[in-house]
Amino acid sequence: MSEQPFRSGFVSIVGRPNVGKSTLLNRILGEKIVITSDKPQTTRNRIQGIHNIPGGQIVFIDTPGIHRAKNRLNKFMVEEALASIEGVDLILFLVEGDADPAREANMIKEVLSGVNIPVILVMNKIDLVPKGELLERMQCYGETYPFKEIIPISAFTGDGVEQLVKLVHGLLPEGPCYFPDDILTDVPERFVVAEIIREKIFRLTRDEVPYSVAVVVDSFKERPDGLVAIAATINVERDSQKGIIIGKRGDMLKKIGMQARQEIELLLDTKVFLELFVRVSPEWSENSRMLKEFGYH
The missing domain is CATH 3.30.300.20 (K homology (KH) domain)
Structure with missing residues (x-):
């Protein structure tokens, strides 16, 4: 029986402010390395979280929320987010489960214009959405962009997160262990x-x-x-x-x-x-x- 290949890579988590990007990363890692609050634009810098699993290492990149920037700080934050989708192996695009797909469509197309790597749409906060509505919204998003997969989760409760991580791991290329297996983040x-x-x-x-x-x-x-x-x-x-x-x-x-x-x-x-x-x-x-x-x- 042949041994399964070791898969590794970099995965950028992007989306609007306050959609749960940092909460998702903390949930995946099982430790709090990124600050969270109920106010938008809490995250200002790109932060890498290293997740080791049997047969793989996933380096998740948490990013500031993408928004219309007004001052220099906000422009820096948006540039950080957009730069994070360059040179990665996979993108997780987060939206709130109860968001209107039509309202999100323009931003999705704008941010992902020219992207030629797999993108998974992650619908977060699904505990706030009736199941019938959720399926309808998933179908609408599927018509917006050729996502590799559309996965509903709740970063807060953990519902669907394990399935998401398995999917991400399976889509990564064979590669090395980029970081020692005993660290959670590369930030000091x-x-x-x-x-x-x-x-x-x-x-x-x-x-x-x-x-x-x-x-x-x-x-x-x-x-x-x-x-x-x-x-x-x-x-x-x-x-x-x-x-x-x-x-x-x-x-x-x-x-x-x-x-x-x-x-x-x-x-x-x-x-x-x-x-x-x-x-x-x-x-x-x-x-x-x-x-x-x-x-x-």
């Missing part, structure tokens, strides 16, 4: 720590604040006793936003710090001392130098 711990802090800001502050926040880890030191001391700066664009993040008597900043520290300790599996600072960096999201300094380049 400092990046993940900054993202965890930013997620807590997304979840805890008012709507206008998160989009004007950039987090920079200034220092990351492991002490002889094993404790990790981290200092990070939260950059905002206006004094009023600084006031909201600090809160009355510093209450909001303490809450952000406490929740972030607890999650960072789980990530690093050690005790953490986290120190947060807030700085006003006017119009950083339009400033090329600052965008580069904050990791958006």
Whole structure:
């Protein structure tokens, strides 16, 4: 009996903001490496998640949501997403299960124009859609673009995700193990720590604040006793936003710090001392130098 070939490759996860791309990647990996929130445009950078299975390694690329960009930061995010479909072996195009296929059609055609690799349409949040409607929507999408497959899932509950991973694995070419089998992502711990802090800001502050926040880890030191001391700066664009993040008597900043520290300790599996600072960096999201300094380049 011949041994099955080892299959590996790179798979880009693309779609509109807030369709569940990061939730899907975290679900597949069984660990949280990408921040999530109920607000759109939470993800800003491309992040690779490495999933090892018997006979294969799948490198999933989580991307920012594709949207009409207005400022330099948003343009960077869209460019990151569109660049991710170049040089990969497969694309997962995510849509919300209850989205109108006619509304999605133009974006699908625009984003996938000129693509000559397999594309799987992933209909997420199917728990929100009656079964009869779901089948009808799947048929409509099938007339929009020649998808390799159309797979309904719920990234939140995990329904259909295992089937999706098996399908992806079967479509990948024979190839090497690109990463050691004991790592989940290629991004450094400092990046993940900054993202965890930013997620807590997304979840805890008012709507206008998160989009004007950039987090920079200034220092990351492991002490002889094993404790990790981290200092990070939260950059905002206006004094009023600084006031909201600090809160009355510093209450909001303490809450952000406490929740972030607890999650960072789980990530690093050690005790953490986290120190947060807030700085006003006017119009950083339009400033090329600052965008580069904050990791958006």
